[in-house]
Amino acid sequence: IAIFIFLIWFIVQIKDILLMLFISIILMSALNPGVDRLERWGLPRSLAIAIAYIALWLVLGSVIAGIVPPLVEQTGRLVRLLPTAINRVEFFNAHQQQIGEQLLTRIGSLPENLLKLSLGVFSNFLNVLTTLVITFYLLLERQHLNKYLAILLAGESPARASRLVNEIERRLGSWVRGELILMLAVGVLTYFGLTLLGLDIALPLAILAGVLEIVPNIGPIVSAVPAVLIGLIIHPLLGLSTAALYLLVQFMENNFLVPKIMQRAVGVNPLVSILALMIGFRLAGPAGAILAIPTILVVQTIGVEFFSLRHLESLSS
Secondary structure (H helix, E strand, O other): OHHHHHHHHHHOOOHHHHHHHHHHHHHHHHHHHHHHHHHHHOHHHHHHHHHHHHHHHHHHHHHHHHHHHHHHHHHHHHHHHHHHHHHOOOHHHHHHHHHEEEEEEHHHHHHHHHHHHHHHHHHHHHHHHHHHHHHHHHHOHHHHHHHHHHHHHHOOOHOOOOOHHHHHHHHHHHHHHHHHHHHHHHHHHHHHHHHHHHHOOOHHHHHHHHOOOOOOOOOOHHHHHHHHHHHHHHHHHHHHHHHHHHHEEEEEEEEHHHHHOOOOOOOOOHHHHHHHHHHHHHHHHHHHHHHHHHHHHHHOOOOOOOOHHHHHHHHHH
């Protein structure tokens, strides 16, 4: 019992490191098919990984360069809209002095908060850099992972270890690629829908909808709330139209996009997804919620593999 308690304590202490390692494994699973293809074309594996990294950064850089200017402009409009929205709320008028005092307190603590924010950004940058370095070495050593797993699981055959690693990689890679497609599709549909409705702050709201798409079941609801509220503040009919738009996007996603893109890759029961999200958020915050589904995929794959082996052993005996 003492050893078990110590192991639990140890895992809690290094949970941030384990999260980085798991994220690195997910990234490795997503990038490895492309790296393998480049390697089959005759490139050294290290060069193939470098090209994959450069391509990834070029794509991200191009997207950011194209989105940031209009995003800044429309976010500025959103900020300018907020005072008008607040003045229309009777609660604010009734508690204006109290809220003003709270705002002054917040402004007074701004230097301290900026210092904390700067330290947080630097820490997150180091975490991202560390994750990318770990991913690089995982990709470099990918061909040996099967052997390492066979050694770790004493008594297991290399062939079975290879099958398990390949299946985990396939499902995690499919999940990453599927989520990216869903995030893009939901973001684009939301952007065009809000633009057609006449909201000139469609881009930040659409990006929010796309990003929160990674959190199944709950994310779309959370992303709809600010858009609907802003629509209601401008005009009640616009608020209702915005709510209808988000319902339509969610309907299209659940009935057309998810079955085509994610069903074979994930196939996780919605109730299990929600429970996993709650547990993940409780244990590791937003990162835990995002990683809940890939964790379920890994556990499910390992469970199926071991159950099938036990079933075969029982039949043979």
